[in-house]
Amino acid sequence: MATPMIMDHPLIQHKISLLRDKNTGSKEFRELVSEIAMLMCYEATRDLPLKEVEIETPIAVAKTKIIAGSKLAFVPILRAGLGMVDGVLKMVPAAKVGHIGLYRDPDTKQAVEYYAKFPVDIERREVIVLDPMLATGASAIDAINQIKQRGVTNIKFMCIIAAPEGLEALQKAHPDVSIYCASKDQSLNEHAYIVPGLGDAGDRIFGTK
Numbered sequence: 361m362a363t364p365m366i367m368d369h370p371l372i373q374h375k376i377s378l379l380r381d382k383n384t385g386s387k388e389f390r391e392l393v394s395e396i397a398m399l400m401c402y403e404a405t406r407d408l409p410l411k412e413v414e415i416e417t418p419i420a421v422a423k424t425k426i427i428a429g430s431k432l433a434f435v436p437i438l439r440a441g442l443g444m445v446d447g448v449l450k451m452v453p454a455a456k457v458g459h460i461g462l463y464r465d466p467d468t469k470q471a472v473e474y475y476a477k478f479p480v481d482i483e484r485r486e487v488i489v490l491d492p493m494l495a496t497g498a499s500a501i502d503a504i505n506q507i508k509q510r511g512v513t514n515i516k517f518m519c520i521i522a523a524p525e526g527l528e529a530l531q532k533a534h535p536d537v538s539i540y541c542a543s544k545d546q547s548l549n550e551h552a553y554i555v556p557g558l559g560d561a562g563d564r565i566f567g568t569k
């Protein structure tokens with residue numbers, strides 16, 4: 361089981377402080393989520409395999425490297441995960457994007473997938489699942505279950521803020537999934553909000569209540 365990678369780069373930490381501020385409006389909040397996702401993506405793709413190629417420069421033939429092997433797909437968990445898509449695509453513009461939306465049936469407590477659309481070759485791609493907040497971990501666990509059911513074996517999970525409870529639950533349910541987060545906060549409150557967190561990320565991104 362890999363320990364979660366906490367990305368505490370000064371630029372990311374600075375932007376998270378602005379994100380947490382209750383006086384930050386939706387426009388700035390959206391921009392910050394996108395910028396943080398972009399910076400995190402840079403680190404989360406550090407282990408992408410490379411292969412050597414020969415490129416003719418105007419001067420000589422250079423032996424140089426390009427990304428090899430498995431291609432990437434990003435899968436935002438609806439709805440807050442959408443806020444991270446722009447940023448990660450700035451880093452990997454050729455990646456494909458799948459979407460997944462889930463809710464929990466109040467009677468059966470089972471996750472119900474209300475929306476899912478993935479690239480046709482998803483099982484041959486490395487998949488990075490996106491959700492800015494990892495609270496209880498339930499949505500991330502369910503989303504990754506659904507993605508694994510499509511045959512995907514190479515999965516990473518990227519969030520901006522995580523609660524210790526969510527990190528533990530996700531690691532336990534999916535020990536093969538590497539977790540990247542930018543801040544491990546204190547705890548969850550009785551309403552399953554992360555403390556101190558930043559409130560409801562979806563509402564703050566989309567200006568809803």
Ligand code: URA
Nearest residue numbers: 495553554559560561
């Ligand atoms: N989802 C959010 O958007 N915020 C939280 O604090 C927890 C879950």
